[in-house]
Amino acid sequence: MSVKQTTAKELIEGYFPAFIRDLEEITNIDSGNGDPVGTEAVAQVVAAKLAALGGEAEFRRNDRATHTIVRFKGKGGIRILMIAHVDTVFSRGEAAKRPFRIDEKNFAYGPGVGDDKATVIQTIYAMKALKELGFDEYGEIILYFNGEEEGGSPTAEGIVAELSPQVDVAIVMDTARPDWGIVTQRKGSANYEIKVEGMEGHHGNASQSAASAVMALGRIINALYEMASPLPANPADYTHARLKEQGIQDHGQFIPENTINVGIIGTENRRINVIPKDAFASVNVRCFKVSEQERLDAAIKALADKTFVPGTKVTITGGIKTGPMEKTEQVQRLVDLYKSIVKENYQAEVVEWVAGGLTDGNRSAKYVPTIDALGVENYDEHTDHESVDLNTAVPRTLALTLFIQETARRWPL
Numbered sequence: 001m002s003v004k005q006t007t008a009k010e011l012i013e014g015y016f017p018a019f020i021r022d023l024e025e026i027t028n029i030d031s032g033n034g035d036p037v038g039t040e041a042v043a044q045v046v047a048a049k050l051a052a053l054g055g056e057a058e059f060r061r062n063d064r065a066t067h068t069i070v071r072f073k074g075k076g077g078i079r080i081l082m083i084a085h086v087d088t089v090f091s092r093g094e095a096a097k098r099p100f101r102i103d104e105k106n107f108a109y110g111p112g113v114g115d116d117k118a119t120v121i122q123t124i125y126a127m128k129a130l131k132e133l134g135f136d137e138y139g140e141i142i143l144y145f146n147g148e149e150e151g152g153s154p155t156a157e158g159i160v161a162e163l164s165p166q167v168d169v170a171i172v173m174d175t176a177r178p179d180w181g182i183v184t185q186r187k188g189s190a191n192y193e194i195k196v197e198g199m200e201g202h203h204g205n206a207s208q209s210a211a212s213a214v215m216a217l218g219r220i221i222n223a224l225y226e227m228a229s230p231l232p233a234n235p236a237d238y239t240h241a242r243l244k245e246q247g248i249q250d251h252g253q254f255i256p257e258n259t260i261n262v263g264i265i266g267t268e269n270r271r272i273n274v275i276p277k278d279a280f281a282s283v284n285v286r287c288f289k290v291s292e293q294e295r296l297d298a299a300i301k302a303l304a305d306k307t308f309v310p311g312t313k314v315t316i317t318g319g320i321k322t323g324p325m326e327k328t329e330q331v332q333r334l335v336d337l338y339k340s341i342v343k344e345n346y347q348a349e350v351v352e353w354v355a356g357g358l359t360d361g362n363r364s365a366k367y368v369p370t371i372d373a374l375g376v377e378n379y380d381e382h383t384d385h386e387s388v389d390l391n392t393a394v395p396r397t398l399a400l401t402l403f404i405q406e407t408a409r410r411w412p413l
């Protein structure tokens with residue numbers, strides 16, 4: 001007689017009450033960005049739970065946070081990195097003011113409950129499921145819990161750059177989107193500083209032995225906007241709410257390919273009748289493709305060699321800071337696998353989002369195929385009414401667990 005094997009679904013459904021207790025525990029610990037005590041406290045709770053499952057924890061500390069790396073060794077080949085974060089955007093005292101609570105719709109509230117604490121707990125229960133299923137067909141699973149994601153940090157960038165080359169696939173467990181939304185493309189970012197030196201002069205005698213740095217900067221700004229992708233005709237028609245009215249689900253499909261923002265401009269000149277001898281601008285450029293980042297980088301730097309106003313000199317410094325999370329063919333195969341798992345188990349369609357904002361996925365994508373936003377679905381992050389939809393906790397945890405198993409079995413994809 002055969003004994004019925006417990007399925008991953010049954011196991012994970014059984015974890016749900018413990019999932020809630022653990023989420024309550026870490027949500028009620030203030031762990032704001034820049035708070036070394038709070039992030040350490042959450043890191044210790046998370047590391048202890050993973051150590052109980054056989055994970056080997058390592059801590060990296062700086063004066064702002066504790067970063068946690070936990071490694072699980074298997075008997076197979078594939079190596080997987082999962083990235084989540086334990087810091088929040090809230091200050092000390094916030095958890096006491098509005099502690100963890102659940103409403104009648106099974107939505108949970110509390111500081112950082114969805115961004116990113118529910119997802120941190122999700123990774124723990126995915127690892128627990130893999131262990132209790134006896135699944136070890138991976139070489140290594142590395143979990144990295146960033147302690148200072150909200151605000152960026154050289155420490156975190158260094159850790160992602162260090163861990164990514166040690167794996168074959170990266171999964172970013174942050175900023176989950178509604179209705180099985182995942183993020184499959186993110187823009188990379190570049191910054192430029194533009195300085196124009198001109199020749200000061202009396203305005204009444206303009207252009208005789210004077211050259212306006214502001215005039216040159218104006219022309220450069222025009223040239224920059226010419227390089228950007230066209231914007232939607234009337235931005236008011238493309239807000240999330242307006243699209244919804246028309247029955248269009250906004251999943252980032254209207255975000256222009258390459259965006260250029262001249263965010264700061266100025267001159268030291270303070271007199272209206274003086275031709276300014278200096279002008280400056282700070283520019284941020286975002287692109288979905290490495291090739292476009294590189295093309296624009298060269299085009300923007302080449303502006304320094306053009307004469308916009310005779311007698312002015314243009315200096316452009318800066319460059320590409322972070323690459324995009326590009327959807328390569330291998331990423332598409334991972335996405336297709338995740339979609340098929342969700343379809344089979346929940347008869348649902350996964351929606352692919354594109355995003356102009358950055359996550360650690362931008363950094364891992366430089367080294368390995370990366371899939372993003374596989375966490376529990378959350379809303380209104382960074383606000384005092386942030387919530388996480390606990391109805392998605394079991395489905396998203398099951399999908400993650402099966403995705404790890406299937407990717408491991410089929411690797412190389």
Ligand SMILES: [Zn+2]
Pocket residue numbers: 085115116149174175
């Ligand atoms: Zn986050």
